[in-house]
Amino acid sequence: MTTADPTPDRGAAPSSVVLPRPPSLAPLLARGVLRSPFKRPGPGAPFPRTRLVLPSLRVDLGRLAAYERVCGFPTGEDALPVTYPHVLGFPLAMRLMSGGDFPLPLLGLVHTSIDITRHRVLPATGTYELTVYVAGTAAHRRGTEATVVTELRSAGGETVWASTSSYLARHRTDGAGAGGRPGRAPARAGHERPPLPAVEEWRLAGDVGRRYGAASGDRNPIHLFALTARLFGFPRAIAHGMWTVARCLAAHGTPPAALVRAEFRAPVLLPGAVTYAADDIGRFELRAAKDGRVHLSGEVLPLLT
Template sequence: MIVLSGPPALGPLLARGALRSPFKRPAADAPFPRTRLVLPALRADVGRLAAYERVCGFATGDDGLPVTYPHVLGFPLAMRLMSARDFPLPLLGLVHTSVEIERYAELPGAGTYELSVRIEKLSPHRRGTEATVVTEARVGEDVVWASRSRYLARHRTTTAGDSTPQENRDPLPVVEEWRIAGDVGRRYGAASGDRNPIHLHPLTARLFGFPRAVAHGMWTVARCLAAHGVPERARVEAEFRAPVLLPGTVAYAADGTGRFELRGPKRVHVEGRVLPLAT
Protein backbone atom coordinates (compact mmCIF):
# COMPACT_ATOMS: atom_id res chain seq x y z
CA MET A 1 0.00 0.00 0.00
CA ILE A 2 1.21 3.49 -0.87
CA VAL A 3 -0.45 6.47 0.81
CA LEU A 4 -0.40 9.60 -1.33
CA SER A 5 -0.51 13.18 -0.10
CA GLY A 6 -2.59 14.34 -3.08
CA PRO A 7 -3.94 13.27 -6.46
CA PRO A 8 -1.23 12.71 -9.12
CA ALA A 9 -1.17 15.20 -12.00
CA LEU A 10 -2.68 13.55 -15.06
CA GLY A 11 -0.65 15.39 -17.71
CA PRO A 12 2.73 13.84 -16.85
CA LEU A 13 1.11 10.40 -16.45
CA LEU A 14 -0.42 10.61 -19.93
CA ALA A 15 2.93 11.72 -21.34
CA ARG A 16 4.76 8.88 -19.59
CA GLY A 17 2.25 6.35 -20.83
CA ALA A 18 2.43 7.72 -24.38
CA LEU A 19 6.20 7.13 -24.48
CA ARG A 20 5.71 3.40 -24.03
CA SER A 21 5.26 1.22 -27.10
CA PRO A 22 1.61 0.69 -28.12
CA PHE A 23 2.62 -2.51 -29.91
CA LYS A 24 3.35 -4.72 -26.93
CA ARG A 25 1.64 -8.13 -26.99
CA PRO A 26 1.25 -9.04 -23.32
CA ALA A 27 -0.07 -12.31 -22.01
CA ALA A 28 -2.98 -12.44 -19.59
CA ASP A 29 -0.70 -14.17 -17.06
CA ALA A 30 1.91 -11.38 -17.21
CA PRO A 31 2.93 -9.87 -13.87
CA PHE A 32 1.28 -6.56 -13.00
CA PRO A 33 1.60 -4.05 -10.14
CA ARG A 34 -0.08 -5.27 -6.95
CA THR A 35 0.24 -1.91 -5.20
CA ARG A 36 -2.85 -0.34 -3.69
CA LEU A 37 -2.75 3.46 -3.91
CA VAL A 38 -4.59 5.33 -1.16
CA LEU A 39 -5.70 8.96 -0.87
CA PRO A 40 -6.86 9.67 2.69
CA ALA A 41 -9.10 12.54 3.72
CA LEU A 42 -10.13 13.43 0.16
CA ARG A 43 -12.83 16.03 -0.48
CA ALA A 44 -14.41 16.97 -3.79
CA ASP A 45 -13.53 20.36 -5.24
CA VAL A 46 -16.77 22.34 -5.31
CA GLY A 47 -16.07 24.12 -8.60
CA ARG A 48 -15.04 21.02 -10.52
CA LEU A 49 -17.95 19.06 -9.07
CA ALA A 50 -20.41 21.71 -10.29
CA ALA A 51 -18.80 21.71 -13.76
CA TYR A 52 -19.08 17.91 -13.84
CA GLU A 53 -22.74 18.02 -12.86
CA ARG A 54 -23.50 20.55 -15.58
CA VAL A 55 -21.75 18.72 -18.42
CA CYS A 56 -23.26 15.35 -17.44
CA GLY A 57 -26.79 16.61 -16.83
CA PHE A 58 -26.98 16.00 -13.07
CA ALA A 59 -28.85 18.51 -10.95
CA THR A 60 -26.43 21.09 -9.56
CA GLY A 61 -26.44 22.01 -5.92
CA ASP A 62 -27.61 18.62 -4.65
CA ASP A 63 -26.12 17.49 -1.35
CA GLY A 64 -24.86 14.16 -2.72
CA LEU A 65 -22.10 13.26 -5.16
CA PRO A 66 -23.33 11.85 -8.50
CA VAL A 67 -23.05 8.08 -8.53
CA THR A 68 -20.25 8.21 -11.13
CA TYR A 69 -18.19 10.97 -9.50
CA PRO A 70 -15.92 8.80 -7.30
CA HIS A 71 -14.62 7.28 -10.56
CA VAL A 72 -13.40 10.77 -11.51
CA LEU A 73 -11.73 11.18 -8.11
CA GLY A 74 -9.98 7.83 -8.47
CA PHE A 75 -8.98 8.16 -12.12
CA PRO A 76 -5.59 9.84 -11.44
CA LEU A 77 -4.63 6.92 -9.19
CA ALA A 78 -5.66 4.41 -11.85
CA MET A 79 -3.60 6.34 -14.39
CA ARG A 80 -0.56 6.24 -12.13
CA LEU A 81 -0.80 2.45 -11.92
CA MET A 82 -1.46 1.94 -15.64
CA SER A 83 1.32 4.29 -16.77
CA ALA A 84 3.94 2.62 -14.55
CA ARG A 85 6.76 0.59 -16.06
CA ASP A 86 5.58 -2.61 -14.39
CA PHE A 87 2.10 -2.39 -15.93
CA PRO A 88 2.27 -4.80 -18.88
CA LEU A 89 -0.37 -3.21 -21.13
CA PRO A 90 0.38 -0.14 -23.27
CA LEU A 91 -1.52 2.88 -21.95
CA LEU A 92 -1.84 4.34 -25.44
CA GLY A 93 -4.86 2.73 -27.07
CA LEU A 94 -6.45 1.18 -23.98
CA VAL A 95 -10.23 0.96 -24.45
CA HIS A 96 -12.61 1.30 -21.50
CA THR A 97 -15.02 -1.59 -22.16
CA SER A 98 -17.25 -1.71 -19.08
CA VAL A 99 -17.87 -0.40 -15.59
CA GLU A 100 -19.73 -1.80 -12.59
CA ILE A 101 -20.56 0.48 -9.68
CA GLU A 102 -22.05 -0.29 -6.29
CA ARG A 103 -23.15 2.56 -4.03
CA TYR A 104 -23.98 1.49 -0.50
CA ALA A 105 -24.96 4.86 0.94
CA GLU A 106 -25.59 8.44 -0.10
CA LEU A 107 -22.29 10.29 -0.54
CA PRO A 108 -22.44 13.85 0.82
CA GLY A 109 -20.81 16.35 -1.53
CA ALA A 110 -19.00 17.96 1.40
CA GLY A 111 -17.95 14.58 2.82
CA THR A 112 -14.42 13.35 3.43
CA TYR A 113 -13.44 10.01 1.92
CA GLU A 114 -10.54 7.60 1.79
CA LEU A 115 -10.07 6.57 -1.82
CA SER A 116 -8.11 3.51 -2.92
CA VAL A 117 -7.31 2.05 -6.34
CA ARG A 118 -5.71 -1.25 -7.30
CA ILE A 119 -5.39 -3.52 -10.32
CA GLU A 120 -7.32 -6.68 -9.55
CA LYS A 121 -6.38 -8.92 -12.48
CA LEU A 122 -5.52 -9.38 -16.13
CA SER A 123 -7.85 -11.52 -18.23
CA PRO A 124 -7.74 -12.95 -21.75
CA HIS A 125 -10.22 -11.37 -24.14
CA ARG A 126 -11.16 -12.40 -27.65
CA ARG A 127 -9.64 -9.14 -28.89
CA GLY A 128 -6.61 -8.94 -26.60
CA THR A 129 -5.95 -8.61 -22.87
CA GLU A 130 -8.17 -6.88 -20.34
CA ALA A 131 -7.17 -5.25 -17.04
CA THR A 132 -9.67 -4.88 -14.19
CA VAL A 133 -9.19 -1.80 -12.00
CA VAL A 134 -10.95 -1.62 -8.63
CA THR A 135 -11.73 1.71 -6.97
CA GLU A 136 -13.19 2.02 -3.46
CA ALA A 137 -14.35 4.95 -1.34
CA ARG A 138 -14.46 4.52 2.42
CA VAL A 139 -15.83 6.50 5.32
CA GLY A 140 -13.98 5.22 8.35
CA GLU A 141 -13.80 1.44 7.92
CA ASP A 142 -16.92 1.21 5.77
CA VAL A 143 -16.82 0.90 1.98
CA VAL A 144 -19.55 3.27 0.78
CA TRP A 145 -18.84 3.05 -2.96
CA ALA A 146 -16.93 0.62 -5.18
CA SER A 147 -16.37 0.12 -8.89
CA ARG A 148 -14.73 -2.26 -11.33
CA SER A 149 -13.58 -0.85 -14.66
CA ARG A 150 -12.24 -3.01 -17.46
CA TYR A 151 -9.68 -1.70 -19.94
CA LEU A 152 -8.82 -3.61 -23.10
CA ALA A 153 -5.45 -3.66 -24.87
CA ARG A 154 -6.23 -4.85 -28.38
CA HIS A 155 -3.85 -7.28 -30.04
CA ARG A 156 -3.90 -10.55 -31.91
CA THR A 157 -4.90 -13.47 -29.76
CA THR A 158 -5.87 -17.12 -29.98
CA THR A 159 -8.58 -16.67 -27.35
CA ALA A 160 -11.95 -17.79 -28.70
CA GLY A 161 -14.93 -15.49 -28.55
CA ASP A 162 -17.73 -15.99 -26.06
CA SER A 163 -19.81 -18.91 -27.31
CA THR A 164 -22.70 -18.15 -24.95
CA PRO A 165 -25.82 -17.41 -27.01
CA GLN A 166 -26.73 -13.75 -26.87
CA GLU A 167 -30.17 -13.01 -25.52
CA ASN A 168 -32.40 -11.46 -28.16
CA ARG A 169 -34.11 -8.43 -26.68
CA ASP A 170 -36.54 -6.02 -28.21
CA PRO A 171 -35.19 -2.48 -28.50
CA LEU A 172 -35.92 -0.33 -25.47
CA PRO A 173 -38.43 2.49 -25.95
CA VAL A 174 -36.84 5.84 -26.73
CA VAL A 175 -37.29 8.39 -23.95
CA GLU A 176 -35.33 11.35 -25.31
CA GLU A 177 -33.17 12.30 -28.27
CA TRP A 178 -30.00 14.22 -27.50
CA ARG A 179 -27.95 16.42 -29.78
CA ILE A 180 -24.40 16.23 -28.41
CA ALA A 181 -22.25 19.28 -29.00
CA GLY A 182 -18.76 19.03 -30.44
CA ASP A 183 -17.17 20.53 -27.31
CA VAL A 184 -18.52 17.94 -24.86
CA GLY A 185 -15.16 16.13 -24.78
CA ARG A 186 -13.32 19.33 -23.88
CA ARG A 187 -15.89 20.31 -21.26
CA TYR A 188 -15.88 16.88 -19.66
CA GLY A 189 -12.09 16.78 -19.84
CA ALA A 190 -11.87 20.09 -17.97
CA ALA A 191 -14.27 18.88 -15.28
CA SER A 192 -12.81 15.38 -14.89
CA GLY A 193 -9.14 15.95 -15.71
CA ASP A 194 -9.26 13.24 -18.41
CA ARG A 195 -7.80 15.09 -21.40
CA ASN A 196 -7.09 12.13 -23.62
CA PRO A 197 -6.52 13.65 -27.10
CA ILE A 198 -9.11 11.39 -28.77
CA HIS A 199 -11.81 13.35 -26.91
CA LEU A 200 -10.65 16.90 -27.51
CA HIS A 201 -10.37 17.80 -31.19
CA PRO A 202 -10.98 16.15 -34.58
CA LEU A 203 -7.30 16.54 -35.53
CA THR A 204 -5.93 14.79 -32.43
CA ALA A 205 -8.64 12.13 -32.68
CA ARG A 206 -7.63 11.36 -36.27
CA LEU A 207 -4.10 10.64 -35.09
CA PHE A 208 -5.58 7.62 -33.28
CA GLY A 209 -7.83 6.43 -36.08
CA PHE A 210 -11.09 8.22 -35.30
CA PRO A 211 -12.77 10.42 -37.94
CA ARG A 212 -13.82 12.94 -35.29
CA ALA A 213 -13.43 13.44 -31.56
CA VAL A 214 -15.28 10.86 -29.48
CA ALA A 215 -17.16 11.30 -26.22
CA HIS A 216 -15.68 9.88 -23.04
CA GLY A 217 -17.25 6.55 -22.17
CA MET A 218 -17.79 7.68 -18.58
CA TRP A 219 -19.55 10.80 -19.84
CA THR A 220 -21.99 8.67 -21.85
CA VAL A 221 -22.91 6.49 -18.89
CA ALA A 222 -23.09 9.47 -16.52
CA ARG A 223 -25.41 11.28 -18.94
CA CYS A 224 -27.65 8.20 -19.09
CA LEU A 225 -27.73 7.84 -15.30
CA ALA A 226 -28.53 11.53 -14.83
CA ALA A 227 -31.62 10.95 -16.97
CA HIS A 228 -32.42 7.52 -15.51
CA GLY A 229 -32.05 8.24 -11.80
CA VAL A 230 -30.25 5.98 -9.31
CA PRO A 231 -31.50 4.83 -5.87
CA GLU A 232 -29.41 5.60 -2.80
CA ARG A 233 -28.26 1.98 -2.61
CA ALA A 234 -27.77 0.66 -6.11
CA ARG A 235 -25.70 -1.40 -8.51
CA VAL A 236 -24.95 0.03 -11.96
CA GLU A 237 -23.66 -2.08 -14.83
CA ALA A 238 -22.70 -0.57 -18.18
CA GLU A 239 -20.92 -1.82 -21.28
CA PHE A 240 -19.40 0.54 -23.85
CA ARG A 241 -20.28 -0.95 -27.22
CA ALA A 242 -19.19 1.75 -29.68
CA PRO A 243 -17.77 5.29 -29.45
CA VAL A 244 -20.02 8.32 -29.82
CA LEU A 245 -18.62 10.69 -32.46
CA LEU A 246 -18.81 14.41 -31.73
CA PRO A 247 -20.93 16.25 -32.60
CA GLY A 248 -23.73 13.76 -33.00
CA THR A 249 -27.32 12.79 -32.25
CA VAL A 250 -28.19 9.82 -30.05
CA ALA A 251 -31.32 8.36 -28.50
CA TYR A 252 -31.59 7.58 -24.79
CA ALA A 253 -33.86 4.58 -24.24
CA ALA A 254 -35.04 2.92 -21.03
CA ASP A 255 -37.75 0.70 -19.60
CA GLY A 256 -39.26 0.03 -16.20
CA THR A 257 -36.89 -2.81 -15.32
CA GLY A 258 -33.80 -0.65 -14.86
CA ARG A 259 -32.34 -1.27 -18.33
CA PHE A 260 -31.10 1.65 -20.41
CA GLU A 261 -29.35 2.24 -23.74
CA LEU A 262 -27.69 5.02 -25.64
CA ARG A 263 -27.93 4.34 -29.34
CA GLY A 264 -27.37 5.97 -32.68
CA PRO A 265 -28.95 5.34 -36.07
CA LYS A 266 -26.86 2.21 -36.72
CA ARG A 267 -25.53 0.90 -33.42
CA VAL A 268 -25.87 0.76 -29.64
CA HIS A 269 -23.22 2.85 -27.93
CA VAL A 270 -23.92 2.05 -24.27
CA GLU A 271 -25.98 -0.73 -22.73
CA GLY A 272 -26.63 -0.94 -19.02
CA ARG A 273 -28.94 -1.39 -16.11
CA VAL A 274 -29.58 -0.03 -12.62
CA LEU A 275 -30.49 -2.44 -9.84
CA PRO A 276 -31.46 -1.54 -6.25
CA LEU A 277 -29.33 -3.12 -3.53
CA ALA A 278 -31.01 -4.80 -0.59
CA THR A 279 -30.79 -2.89 2.67
Protein backbone atom coordinates in the same frame (compact mmCIF):
# COMPACT_ATOMS: atom_id res chain seq x y z
CA MET B 1 4.13 6.15 4.06
CA THR B 2 4.79 2.66 2.75
CA THR B 3 6.17 1.95 -0.65
CA ALA B 4 5.95 -1.01 -2.96
CA ASP B 5 8.55 -3.06 -4.75
CA PRO B 6 8.83 -1.35 -8.16
CA THR B 7 8.65 -4.72 -9.93
CA PRO B 8 6.20 -6.82 -7.92
CA ASP B 9 5.43 -10.33 -9.14
CA ARG B 10 1.98 -11.86 -9.56
CA GLY B 11 2.18 -13.79 -6.30
CA ALA B 12 3.49 -10.96 -4.13
CA ALA B 13 1.35 -9.66 -1.28
CA PRO B 14 -0.24 -6.28 -2.03
CA SER B 15 1.40 -3.22 -0.53
CA SER B 16 0.04 0.30 -0.14
CA VAL B 17 1.40 3.64 -1.25
CA VAL B 18 -0.18 6.63 0.47
CA LEU B 19 -0.29 9.70 -1.75
CA PRO B 20 -0.34 13.27 -0.40
CA ARG B 21 -2.43 14.50 -3.33
CA PRO B 22 -3.94 13.21 -6.59
CA PRO B 23 -1.31 12.88 -9.35
CA SER B 24 -1.49 15.11 -12.41
CA LEU B 25 -3.08 13.33 -15.36
CA ALA B 26 -1.23 14.94 -18.29
CA PRO B 27 2.28 13.64 -17.41
CA LEU B 28 0.85 10.19 -16.70
CA LEU B 29 -0.86 10.08 -20.09
CA ALA B 30 2.37 11.11 -21.82
CA ARG B 31 4.38 8.54 -19.87
CA GLY B 32 1.90 5.80 -20.70
CA VAL B 33 1.91 6.62 -24.41
CA LEU B 34 5.72 6.63 -24.56
CA ARG B 35 5.91 3.26 -22.83
CA SER B 36 3.17 1.64 -24.93
CA PRO B 37 5.36 0.36 -27.81
CA PHE B 38 7.46 -1.62 -25.33
CA LYS B 39 4.56 -3.46 -23.68
CA ARG B 40 3.88 -7.11 -24.47
CA PRO B 41 0.33 -7.74 -23.29
CA GLY B 42 -0.83 -11.17 -22.24
CA PRO B 43 -3.03 -12.67 -19.51
CA GLY B 44 -0.03 -14.36 -17.86
CA ALA B 45 2.05 -11.21 -17.50
CA PRO B 46 2.74 -9.85 -14.00
CA PHE B 47 0.72 -6.82 -12.97
CA PRO B 48 1.30 -4.18 -10.27
CA ARG B 49 0.24 -5.31 -6.81
CA THR B 50 0.37 -1.81 -5.34
CA ARG B 51 -2.71 -0.23 -3.78
CA LEU B 52 -2.67 3.54 -4.15
CA VAL B 53 -4.38 5.31 -1.25
CA LEU B 54 -5.50 8.91 -0.99
CA PRO B 55 -6.55 9.60 2.61
CA SER B 56 -8.61 12.53 3.91
CA LEU B 57 -9.99 13.33 0.45
CA ARG B 58 -12.24 16.38 0.15
CA VAL B 59 -14.21 17.14 -3.01
CA ASP B 60 -13.58 20.38 -4.91
CA LEU B 61 -17.14 21.71 -5.08
CA GLY B 62 -16.40 23.98 -8.04
CA ARG B 63 -15.17 21.08 -10.18
CA LEU B 64 -18.08 18.97 -8.97
CA ALA B 65 -20.56 21.63 -10.12
CA ALA B 66 -18.90 21.76 -13.56
CA TYR B 67 -19.14 17.96 -13.78
CA GLU B 68 -22.80 18.01 -12.79
CA ARG B 69 -23.60 20.62 -15.45
CA VAL B 70 -21.90 18.82 -18.33
CA CYS B 71 -23.43 15.45 -17.36
CA GLY B 72 -26.93 16.73 -16.62
CA PHE B 73 -27.04 16.04 -12.86
CA PRO B 74 -28.75 18.54 -10.54
CA THR B 75 -26.35 21.11 -9.13
CA GLY B 76 -26.06 22.45 -5.61
CA GLU B 77 -27.13 19.29 -3.77
CA ASP B 78 -24.93 17.92 -0.98
CA ALA B 79 -24.64 14.57 -2.77
CA LEU B 80 -22.09 13.12 -5.15
CA PRO B 81 -23.45 11.81 -8.47
CA VAL B 82 -23.17 8.03 -8.55
CA THR B 83 -20.39 8.18 -11.17
CA TYR B 84 -18.30 10.95 -9.60
CA PRO B 85 -16.03 8.77 -7.40
CA HIS B 86 -14.71 7.27 -10.65
CA VAL B 87 -13.49 10.76 -11.58
CA LEU B 88 -11.82 11.08 -8.18
CA GLY B 89 -10.07 7.73 -8.62
CA PHE B 90 -9.09 8.07 -12.28
CA PRO B 91 -5.74 9.84 -11.65
CA LEU B 92 -4.70 6.99 -9.35
CA ALA B 93 -5.79 4.42 -11.92
CA MET B 94 -3.78 6.26 -14.58
CA ARG B 95 -0.70 6.23 -12.35
CA LEU B 96 -0.96 2.44 -12.14
CA MET B 97 -1.77 1.90 -15.82
CA SER B 98 1.02 4.20 -17.06
CA GLY B 99 3.66 2.45 -14.93
CA GLY B 100 6.37 0.20 -16.30
CA ASP B 101 4.99 -2.79 -14.37
CA PHE B 102 1.50 -2.55 -15.91
CA PRO B 103 1.49 -5.13 -18.73
CA LEU B 104 -0.95 -3.48 -21.15
CA PRO B 105 -0.11 -0.52 -23.41
CA LEU B 106 -2.00 2.63 -22.48
CA LEU B 107 -2.13 3.65 -26.14
CA GLY B 108 -5.23 1.99 -27.59
CA LEU B 109 -6.50 0.71 -24.24
CA VAL B 110 -10.32 0.57 -24.33
CA HIS B 111 -12.61 0.97 -21.32
CA THR B 112 -15.12 -1.83 -21.99
CA SER B 113 -17.30 -1.94 -18.87
CA ILE B 114 -17.87 -0.64 -15.36
CA ASP B 115 -19.83 -1.98 -12.39
CA ILE B 116 -20.61 0.46 -9.57
CA THR B 117 -21.91 -0.38 -6.12
CA ARG B 118 -23.16 2.55 -4.03
CA HIS B 119 -24.25 1.71 -0.50
CA ARG B 120 -25.80 5.09 0.30
CA VAL B 121 -25.92 8.68 -0.87
CA LEU B 122 -22.50 10.30 -0.38
CA PRO B 123 -22.36 13.89 0.92
CA ALA B 124 -20.33 16.15 -1.36
CA THR B 125 -18.95 17.87 1.74
CA GLY B 126 -17.74 14.61 3.34
CA THR B 127 -14.20 13.36 3.91
CA TYR B 128 -13.23 10.06 2.30
CA GLU B 129 -10.40 7.62 1.78
CA LEU B 130 -9.85 6.55 -1.82
CA THR B 131 -8.09 3.33 -2.84
CA VAL B 132 -7.31 2.11 -6.37
CA TYR B 133 -5.63 -1.14 -7.42
CA VAL B 134 -5.32 -3.59 -10.30
CA ALA B 135 -7.22 -6.78 -9.45
CA GLY B 136 -5.79 -8.88 -12.29
CA THR B 137 -5.64 -9.62 -15.99
CA ALA B 138 -7.52 -12.18 -18.06
CA ALA B 139 -7.63 -13.52 -21.58
CA HIS B 140 -10.23 -11.92 -23.84
CA ARG B 141 -11.24 -13.16 -27.27
CA ARG B 142 -9.82 -9.94 -28.72
CA GLY B 143 -6.74 -9.55 -26.51
CA THR B 144 -6.07 -9.10 -22.80
CA GLU B 145 -8.31 -7.41 -20.27
CA ALA B 146 -7.23 -5.77 -17.01
CA THR B 147 -9.55 -5.19 -14.06
CA VAL B 148 -9.12 -2.00 -12.00
CA VAL B 149 -10.94 -1.56 -8.69
CA THR B 150 -11.75 1.78 -7.05
CA GLU B 151 -13.01 1.95 -3.47
CA LEU B 152 -14.29 4.90 -1.46
CA ARG B 153 -14.48 4.69 2.33
CA SER B 154 -16.07 7.02 4.84
CA ALA B 155 -14.08 8.67 7.61
CA GLY B 156 -15.13 5.74 9.81
CA GLY B 157 -13.61 3.16 7.45
CA GLU B 158 -16.88 1.91 5.93
CA THR B 159 -16.83 1.11 2.20
CA VAL B 160 -19.56 3.34 0.81
CA TRP B 161 -18.83 3.10 -2.93
CA ALA B 162 -16.85 0.72 -5.14
CA SER B 163 -16.37 0.16 -8.84
CA THR B 164 -14.79 -2.47 -11.07
CA SER B 165 -13.64 -1.37 -14.51
CA SER B 166 -12.44 -3.54 -17.38
CA TYR B 167 -9.83 -2.24 -19.84
CA LEU B 168 -9.05 -4.14 -23.03
CA ALA B 169 -5.77 -4.18 -24.96
CA ARG B 170 -6.45 -5.61 -28.40
CA HIS B 171 -3.89 -7.98 -29.89
CA ARG B 172 -3.77 -11.23 -31.82
CA THR B 173 -5.20 -14.20 -29.90
CA ASP B 174 -6.42 -17.73 -30.54
CA GLY B 175 -9.97 -16.48 -29.96
CA ALA B 176 -10.48 -18.65 -26.89
CA GLY B 177 -10.79 -15.85 -24.33
CA ALA B 178 -13.90 -15.48 -22.26
CA GLY B 179 -14.78 -12.03 -23.61
CA GLY B 180 -15.68 -10.49 -20.29
CA ARG B 181 -15.24 -10.60 -16.54
CA PRO B 182 -16.42 -13.61 -14.53
CA GLY B 183 -20.18 -13.45 -14.08
CA ARG B 184 -20.75 -11.72 -17.41
CA ALA B 185 -21.71 -13.94 -20.30
CA PRO B 186 -20.35 -12.74 -23.66
CA ALA B 187 -22.93 -11.56 -26.17
CA ARG B 188 -23.68 -14.11 -28.89
CA ALA B 189 -24.40 -13.29 -32.50
CA GLY B 190 -28.11 -13.53 -33.19
CA HIS B 191 -29.05 -13.34 -29.51
CA GLU B 192 -29.03 -9.57 -29.01
CA ARG B 193 -31.97 -8.29 -26.99
CA PRO B 194 -34.55 -6.10 -28.78
CA PRO B 195 -34.07 -2.32 -28.56
CA LEU B 196 -35.37 -0.60 -25.45
CA PRO B 197 -38.17 1.98 -25.79
CA ALA B 198 -36.83 5.36 -26.92
CA VAL B 199 -37.23 8.15 -24.35
CA GLU B 200 -35.64 11.14 -26.05
CA GLU B 201 -33.07 12.19 -28.63
CA TRP B 202 -29.99 14.17 -27.63
CA ARG B 203 -28.02 16.31 -30.05
CA LEU B 204 -24.43 16.42 -28.85
CA ALA B 205 -22.26 19.44 -29.56
CA GLY B 206 -18.69 19.10 -30.78
CA ASP B 207 -17.31 20.51 -27.52
CA VAL B 208 -18.79 17.87 -25.19
CA GLY B 209 -15.42 16.13 -24.91
CA ARG B 210 -13.62 19.38 -24.10
CA ARG B 211 -16.19 20.38 -21.48
CA TYR B 212 -16.16 16.97 -19.83
CA GLY B 213 -12.36 16.90 -19.99
CA ALA B 214 -12.19 20.26 -18.21
CA ALA B 215 -14.55 19.06 -15.48
CA SER B 216 -13.03 15.59 -15.02
CA GLY B 217 -9.37 16.26 -15.81
CA ASP B 218 -9.37 13.55 -18.52
CA ARG B 219 -8.06 15.46 -21.52
CA ASN B 220 -7.22 12.51 -23.72
CA PRO B 221 -6.65 13.90 -27.27
CA ILE B 222 -9.21 11.52 -28.80
CA HIS B 223 -11.96 13.44 -26.97
CA LEU B 224 -10.93 17.02 -27.71
CA PHE B 225 -10.76 17.89 -31.41
CA ALA B 226 -11.24 16.16 -34.75
CA LEU B 227 -7.59 16.83 -35.62
CA THR B 228 -6.21 15.21 -32.47
CA ALA B 229 -8.67 12.32 -32.72
CA ARG B 230 -7.57 11.57 -36.30
CA LEU B 231 -4.03 10.99 -35.03
CA PHE B 232 -5.43 7.95 -33.22
CA GLY B 233 -7.60 6.64 -36.05
CA PHE B 234 -10.96 8.32 -35.31
CA PRO B 235 -12.72 10.44 -37.97
CA ARG B 236 -13.89 12.95 -35.33
CA ALA B 237 -13.54 13.47 -31.61
CA ILE B 238 -15.39 10.90 -29.52
CA ALA B 239 -17.31 11.36 -26.27
CA HIS B 240 -15.80 9.98 -23.07
CA GLY B 241 -17.38 6.64 -22.24
CA MET B 242 -17.86 7.75 -18.64
CA TRP B 243 -19.68 10.86 -19.87
CA THR B 244 -22.15 8.66 -21.77
CA VAL B 245 -22.96 6.52 -18.73
CA ALA B 246 -23.15 9.57 -16.43
CA ARG B 247 -25.50 11.36 -18.85
CA CYS B 248 -27.74 8.30 -19.02
CA LEU B 249 -27.81 7.90 -15.24
CA ALA B 250 -28.61 11.59 -14.80
CA ALA B 251 -31.69 11.01 -16.96
CA HIS B 252 -32.53 7.61 -15.50
CA GLY B 253 -32.05 8.29 -11.78
CA THR B 254 -30.38 6.01 -9.24
CA PRO B 255 -31.68 4.71 -5.88
CA PRO B 256 -29.63 5.72 -2.80
CA ALA B 257 -28.28 2.15 -2.55
CA ALA B 258 -27.76 0.77 -6.03
CA LEU B 259 -25.80 -1.48 -8.34
CA VAL B 260 -25.04 0.01 -11.76
CA ARG B 261 -23.68 -2.04 -14.64
CA ALA B 262 -22.67 -0.55 -17.98
CA GLU B 263 -20.95 -1.85 -21.08
CA PHE B 264 -19.34 0.46 -23.64
CA ARG B 265 -20.17 -0.96 -27.05
CA ALA B 266 -19.15 1.65 -29.66
CA PRO B 267 -17.72 5.19 -29.59
CA VAL B 268 -19.99 8.23 -29.90
CA LEU B 269 -18.68 10.63 -32.55
CA LEU B 270 -18.92 14.38 -31.87
CA PRO B 271 -20.93 16.27 -32.92
CA GLY B 272 -23.74 13.78 -33.32
CA ALA B 273 -27.23 12.67 -32.36
CA VAL B 274 -28.07 9.79 -30.03
CA THR B 275 -31.23 8.21 -28.67
CA TYR B 276 -31.54 7.61 -24.94
CA ALA B 277 -33.73 4.56 -24.28
CA ALA B 278 -34.89 2.91 -21.06
CA ASP B 279 -37.50 0.56 -19.65
CA ASP B 280 -39.32 0.37 -16.32
CA ILE B 281 -37.17 -2.41 -14.85
CA GLY B 282 -33.90 -0.46 -14.74
CA ARG B 283 -32.31 -1.10 -18.13
CA PHE B 284 -31.02 1.76 -20.30
CA GLU B 285 -29.04 2.24 -23.49
CA LEU B 286 -27.67 4.88 -25.80
CA ARG B 287 -28.11 4.35 -29.53
CA ALA B 288 -27.07 6.20 -32.66
CA ALA B 289 -30.09 8.22 -33.76
CA LYS B 290 -29.35 7.54 -37.44
CA ASP B 291 -28.93 3.77 -37.60
CA GLY B 292 -29.71 2.45 -34.10
CA ARG B 293 -26.20 1.22 -33.39
CA VAL B 294 -25.82 0.65 -29.64
CA HIS B 295 -23.12 2.77 -28.03
CA LEU B 296 -23.82 1.90 -24.39
CA SER B 297 -26.03 -0.57 -22.55
CA GLY B 298 -26.60 -0.86 -18.84
CA GLU B 299 -28.89 -1.43 -15.92
CA VAL B 300 -29.62 0.03 -12.49
CA LEU B 301 -30.64 -2.34 -9.72
CA PRO B 302 -31.64 -1.47 -6.15
CA LEU B 303 -29.07 -2.75 -3.68
CA LEU B 304 -30.61 -4.84 -0.95
CA THR B 305 -29.11 -3.88 2.42
